[in-house]
Amino acid sequence: xxxxxxxxxxxxxxxxxxxxxxxxxxxxxxxxxxxxxxxxxxxxxxxxxxxxxxxxxxxxxxxxxxxxxxxxxxxxxxxxxxxxxxxxxxxxxxxxxxxxxxxxxxxxxxxxxxxxxxxxxxxxxxxxxxxxxxxxxxxxxxxxxxxxxxxxxxx
Amino acid sequence: xxxxxxxxxxxxxxxxxxxxxxxxxxxxxxxxxxxxxxxxxxxxxxxxxxxxxxxxxxxxxxxxxxxxxxxxxxxxxxxxxxxxxxxxxxxxxxxxxxxxxxxxxxxxxxxxxxxxxxxxxxxxxxxxxxxxxxxxxxxxxxxxxxxxxxxxxxxxxxxxxxxxxxxxxxxxxxxxxxxxxxxxxxxxxxxxxxxxxxxxxxxxxxxxxxxxxxxxxxxxxxxxxxxxxxxxxxxxxxxxxxxxxxxxxxxxxxxxxxxxxxxxxxxxxxxxxxxxxxxxxxxxxxxxxxxxxxxxxxxxxxxxxxxxxxxxxxxxxxxxxxxxxxxxxxxxxxxxxxxxxxxxxxxxxxxxxxxxxxxxxxxxxxxxxxxxxxxxxxxxxxxxxxxxxxxxxxxxxxxxxxxxxxxxxxxxxxxxxxxxxxxxxxxxxxxxxxxxxxxxxxxxxxxxxxxxxxxxxxxxxxxxxxxxxxxxxxxxxxxxxxxxxxxxxxxxxxxxxxxxxxxxxxxxxxxxxxxxxxxxxxxxxxxxxxxxxxxxxxxxxxxxxxxxxxxxxxxxxxxxxxxxxxxxxxxxxxxxxxxxxxxxxxxxxxxxxxxxxxxxxxxxxxxxxxxxxxxxxxxxxxxxxxxxxxxxxxxxxxxxxxxxxxxxxxxxxxxxxxxxxxxxxxxxxxxxxxxxxxxxxxxxxxxxxxxxxxxxxxxxxxxxxxxxxxxxxxxxxx
Numbered sequence: 001x002x003x004x005x006x007x008x009x010x011x012x013x014x015x016x017x018x019x020x021x022x023x024x025x026x027x028x029x030x031x032x033x034x035x036x037x038x039x040x041x042x043x044x045x046x047x048x049x050x051x052x053x054x055x056x057x058x059x060x061x062x063x064x065x066x067x068x069x070x071x072x073x074x075x076x077x078x079x080x081x082x083x084x085x086x087x088x089x090x091x092x093x094x095x096x097x098x099x100x101x102x103x104x105x106x107x108x109x110x111x112x113x114x115x116x117x118x119x120x121x122x123x124x125x126x127x128x129x130x131x132x133x134x135x136x137x138x139x140x141x142x143x144x145x146x147x148x149x150x151x152x153x154x155x
Numbered sequence: 156x157x158x159x160x161x162x163x164x165x166x167x168x169x170x171x172x173x174x175x176x177x178x179x180x181x182x183x184x185x186x187x188x189x190x191x192x193x194x195x196x197x198x199x200x201x202x203x204x205x206x207x208x209x210x211x212x213x214x215x216x217x218x219x220x221x222x223x224x225x226x227x228x229x230x231x232x233x234x235x236x237x238x239x240x241x242x243x244x245x246x247x248x249x250x251x252x253x254x255x256x257x258x259x260x261x262x263x264x265x266x267x268x269x270x271x272x273x274x275x276x277x278x279x280x281x282x283x284x285x286x287x288x289x290x291x292x293x294x295x296x297x298x299x300x301x302x303x304x305x306x307x308x309x310x311x312x313x314x315x316x317x318x319x320x321x322x323x324x325x326x327x328x329x330x331x332x333x334x335x336x337x338x339x340x341x342x343x344x345x346x347x348x349x350x351x352x353x354x355x356x357x358x359x360x361x362x363x364x365x366x367x368x369x370x371x372x373x374x375x376x377x378x379x380x381x382x383x384x385x386x387x388x389x390x391x392x393x394x395x396x397x398x399x400x401x402x403x404x405x406x407x408x409x410x411x412x413x414x415x416x417x418x419x420x421x422x423x424x425x426x427x428x429x430x431x432x433x434x435x436x437x438x439x440x441x442x443x444x445x446x447x448x449x450x451x452x453x454x455x456x457x458x459x460x461x462x463x464x465x466x467x468x469x470x471x472x473x474x475x476x477x478x479x480x481x482x483x484x485x486x487x488x489x490x491x492x493x494x495x496x497x498x499x500x501x502x503x504x505x506x507x508x509x510x511x512x513x514x515x516x517x518x519x520x521x522x523x524x525x526x527x528x529x530x531x532x533x534x535x536x537x538x539x540x541x542x543x544x545x546x547x548x549x550x551x552x553x554x555x556x557x558x559x560x561x562x563x564x565x566x567x568x569x570x571x572x573x574x575x576x577x578x579x580x581x582x583x584x585x586x587x588x589x590x591x592x593x594x595x596x597x598x599x600x601x602x603x604x605x606x607x608x609x610x611x612x613x614x615x616x617x618x619x620x621x622x623x624x625x626x627x628x629x630x631x632x633x634x635x636x637x638x639x640x641x642x643x644x645x646x647x648x649x650x651x652x653x654x655x656x657x658x659x660x661x662x663x664x665x666x667x668x669x670x671x672x673x674x675x676x677x678x679x680x681x682x683x684x685x686x687x688x689x690x691x692x693x694x695x696x697x698x699x700x701x702x703x704x705x706x707x708x709x710x711x712x713x714x715x716x717x718x719x720x721x722x723x724x725x726x727x728x729x730x731x732x733x734x735x736x737x738x739x740x741x742x743x744x745x746x747x748x749x750x751x752x753x754x755x756x757x758x759x760x761x762x763x764x765x766x767x768x769x770x771x772x773x774x775x776x777x778x779x780x781x782x783x784x785x786x787x788x789x790x791x792x793x794x795x796x797x798x799x800x801x802x803x804x805x806x807x808x809x810x811x812x813x814x815x816x817x818x819x820x821x822x823x824x825x826x827x828x829x830x831x832x833x834x835x836x837x838x839x840x841x842x843x844x845x846x847x848x849x850x851x852x853x854x855x856x857x858x859x860x861x862x863x864x865x866x867x868x869x870x871x872x873x
Contacts, residue, residue, distance in 0.1 A: 028335075029386065034331070035328015035329065036328065037332075037334070039465050040467075041551060042802050042804075044802060044803040045465060074328070079326075081327045081329050084327065088323075091322075092319075095319055098192070098520055098777055099518075099519045100326075101520070102519075103325055103328075104327075126812045127812065129811045135464060135522070136777045136781070137778065140780070140814060140816075141773065143811070
């Protein structure tokens with residue numbers, strides 16, 4: 001089996017996995033980064049989003065082999081419970097989670113947006129998160145949280 | 156004081172509450188956390204009664220043998236059942252602790268004050284903590300009905316904002332869902348389902364699959380097929396390969412005719428419903444009274460809809476771990492009922508119940524009875540093939556969409572008569588539907604576990620019986636809360652319908668309230684009155700009036716200027732007529748192409764005493780958004796060959812750009828019992844949207860969902 005070089009959350013990994021394996025299984029099962037969630041395996045729901053070179057991308061279908069030498073950031077690389085990123089803090093303040101399954105993907109999409117556009121309009125936030133589904137209906141709180149994060153990070 | 160019914164099966168105080176020597180407190184519930192944040196509410200309730208910081212409290216959820224047995228977490232009952240039990244248990248514990256403290260400090264109990272578990276005799280007197288008195292010890296007594304809980308005017312915590320439990324972990328991806336479990340030697344499994352409910356396996360040569368890398372087992376038992384592999388992607392690939400090799404007899408397919416015709420013409424059992432309760436005796440035929448000034452009738456239609464959890468169902472199972480005392484079967488599950496699931500698994504697997512240990516682990520939001528129980532049996536069957544190894548079995552998206560028990564299709568026939576003054580003098584509501592309650596309750600029901608019907612020795616699913624309960628499935632909220640002098644309600648349980656169904660959030664209330672509250676607007680129009688005024692004229696219930704008035708005031712009811720195609724609609728219900736009151740006002744615009752754009756939503760709700768205001772709002776608003784999604788977009792599609800709604804493209808749900816601004820007004824009733832609210836806004840939202848569309852463009856939509864095609868169709872007919 002060919003080896004893969006993967007850079008995740010700033011660390012280099014050498015992995016002996018089939019390069020056809022979708023990225024998500026390597027992140028979750030080989031690197032133990034369970035924050036990235038599997039929702040559909042079809043690039044439709046956004047639960048699996050990670051940052052690749054700063055852009056939010058689906059990790060559920062694309063083979064791990066295509067991510068060699070790219071900078072991958074998962075939710076764990078954005079912040080941890082004891083050291084939350086301001087976006088995560090805004091989600092806590094707005095209580096923007098019910099079951100929470102979609103939330104890591106939402107935060108990844110929000111991070112990509114705010115890195116590119118620190119002061120987005122409400123419409124821009126809605127557009128940037130339009131590839132992320134939430135079934136509990138937490139959209140209104142999530143929207144408030146992303147706008148709050150933008151305000152607080154801009155200070 | 157009346158004790159919570161939850162004490163009937165679990166009376167011992169120690170089963171509900173434990174004080175540890177290190178100052179932590181464990182509160183146990185037989186309910187499960189589904190994202191509704193009941194752990195937060197329960198911690199607040201216990202902390203309030205005990206006078207401790209909520210941070211000291213850990214809430215432990217359902218596990219067979221370890222937690223109270225409180226059946227299912229369903230029907231918006233958790234706050235009333237388990238919340239009340241925890242309140243009463245904590246009040247009793249506080250009384251015992253104060254008696255102990257009184258003895259210890261040599262001071263009368265009424266002179267003692269408590270701050271975060273520290274009991275003081277007077278301002279500068281001696282002090283002692285709960286954990287010094289009781290840490291690690293057992294109370295060894297049953298909860299009595301003698302200790303009254305704290306008076307509401309003394310509350311410090313209840314009703315105030317509280318830090319929600321576990322949010323930092325949720326936003327960091329650090330919460331372990333059942334999907335995230337990992338044990339040494341754990342294997343991964345996937346199922347391969349038939350193309351539809353009735354397909355039979357004719358032939359399968361699995362040699363090629365067995366030769367794939369990582370394949371540990373290929374399971375074939377009747378038409379139940381599964382693969383167990385060392386790695387997860389290997390299981391996905393092996394299942395896909397196996398699916399391609401299976402040859403199926405598909406001569407019998409799904410009955411794919413018009414579901415609404417089937418609902419009216421198939422065999423059925425019809426029962427009159429009086430005050431929310433079905434009656435065995437046949438009802439009188441529907442007759443509008445003589446002398447009515449006008450009689451109106453209308454038929455409303457609801458299609459099959461799905462739970463559509465964000466995470467496909469999953470479970471972990473381990474059979475006979477030789478290196479462990481945990482003999483028998485252990486199951487990690489996101490089921491809503493660990494005790495009923497254990498009973499069902501024992502019956503299908505033919506092993507004693509006491510050799511099965513079922514632990515609840517969070518899944519994604521389920522909104523009712525989805526694939527959670529079914530996948531637990533799948534995982535057990537897979538684990539049985541590799542004894543000693545834990546097996547994590549996850550459904551793929553297509554399994555979830557194609558095999559979950561759906562929310563049933565419904566036909567609602569409404570009729571009403573008005574007198575000269577425009578008042579309702581007769582009201583008739585008949586609902587035709589499949590069962591909304593196919594949960595596992597009696598031993599017979601165990602065959603409702605999906606794979607039980609697929610095994611070599613298949614168990615036939617029992618014929619559904621009418622739910623005779625108060626506001627049970629089909630007839631939930633078919634009984635209006637309005638003061639109609641004559642009222643007739645009939646439920647029709649229809650047989651031989653094509654799709655598998657069970658409980659979906661709010662059950663029949665969604666369709667029934669959609670119909671009744673749409674019809675109220677049709678009657679208001681016929682009587683020449685304003686829809687809000689018309690409702691108030693027929694409603695004496697003070698709490699009902701209060702939510703209607705609060706929602707209308709906040710939404711500037713029909714007083715703001717509006718653009719072309721804009722409209723405002725209102726609807727109201729009290730869930731099951733005994734739970735949370737909710738009124739919803741929707742502002743929307745219908746564009747020239749027939750697409751509906753929600754602009755603003757206002758909710759006014761009365762859920763009795765408020766425990767956790769933000770949690771309550773979140774349940775009400777989440778319910779509104781989910782209902783808006785059902786109402787505007789959702790319908791399970793199928794043909795003779797099987798289910799066609801297999802992913803989020805073929806079964807679209809509401810997305811970010813489509814969500815309205817929401818304002819929620821909470822009416823606190825500190826002197827009233829707290830009420831579950833997670834299902835209160837489903838029905839009113841649907842009717843408020845229909846009523847707003849009529850206000851906007853004069854089209855009365857009576858068939859869900861209100862897609863662009865449906866609106867254009869209605870415009871063509873009008």
